[in-house]
Amino acid sequence: MPQPPKLLTPSNSPLDLFGSEVRRYRVLANYSIKQLAAKIPYSPSFIGVVERAESHCERAFAEHCDAVLDTKQALSHLHDGLFGNKKDAFPEWFRKWPTVEEEAGTLKVYSPIVVHGLLQMEAYASALLFGDSQAIDARMARQAILTRADPVPPRLIYVLPETVLWYDVGGRDVMRSQLDCLAGASNDRLSIQVVPNGARHPGNQGEFMIATLPGGEEIAFADSAGRGIMMDTREDIYRLKERFDAIATQALPTSLSADLIAHTIEEKWTT
Known part of the structure; x- marks a missing residue:
């Protein structure tokens, strides 16, 4: 009903x-x-x-x-x-990407500093966005693609370095809740894999995402210091896919990643 x-x-x-x-x-x-x-x-x-x-x-x-x-x-x-002229709560250079996320059949994401926006809890996002309610609402609304019934959610493959688990965003309570959510989030449409600290990989150049649309087209988004850039040329996509695969080969399987996240909660974020 x-x-x-x-x-x-x-x-x-x-x-x-x-x-x-x-x-x-x-x-x-x-x-x-x-x-x-x-x-x-x-x-x-x-x-x-x-x-x-x-x-x-x-x-x-x-x-x-x-x-x-x-x-x-x-x-x-x-x-x-x-x-007025404010189109939405996203910066101009990011405005088209949420529509790509909605349409994607597969999303590959690498975030080297903080938990990726599609998986942030509201308190965690609020700390990063300095309490900007419009920006927080917009970020939370993006996450609807992961729980929708029709069409099926995109297949999200999320890779992050272990150091993201250590970076204090909002204090112990926020970090404990955020990491606990991550630890239990993997399912048949979502995999979360952690790269153990010290593993050598080419993932020190910023966050990037690769979307594969149902028709096979591929679009990428890469963050830089001041803004992000959408890419759709074959050369750019190939280069980012090579980088993602190289990083992912160093990541733990989802079950061991969940164990590492849980261990980090106990070691670092539990008083």
Whole structure:
């Protein structure tokens, strides 16, 4: 039996007001979320998080909804009034990547400093984002792809060095909860593998992600000191895949990785 839609209070926030209006116009037009997604370049899960006030959206989303739902530009006008030129809570250079994550069949991720955003708990993300509620909400909304029912979640292969487990983000309680979550997170769609400290590998050049789409296309995203860069050329993808494979060969299997995470909780983060 489907869950009832989340109750929104439009006066609570701009996100609540915008989400409630998207839902209202969609229902008035007699569209389901899936039917609307079939006519605009956004997935059902993304429409859902916007309607539930869990994420910002770019103005183009409002424009597409206006055209399909025949709102006479009401949603675009509302978006302008509520958000101005702020398209969402992501920086400009990252804005397209969450859509790639939504569409991916497989994601390969290497994060050398902190736990990757798709697996961060809210308290951990809050410490990294200095309590910025909009940025935190946007990061949490990205994680919906890992628990969705339709389509199936992407296959996520996450590799991290052991030193990530030692880096204090938010204090002992936050770290203990975050690592406990990691230790039990692996399943048939998600593998978490830790590279033991001291293992030699080419993973000291920053975070990167490789997405394989259902049609076989591959897109990558690599972080640098000041911004991230999306890549889709064959040479760039090949180079990052070679690097990922070289790092992954030094990683422990998922069960031993979980044991190492649990051991780290006891040794470092339990008083």
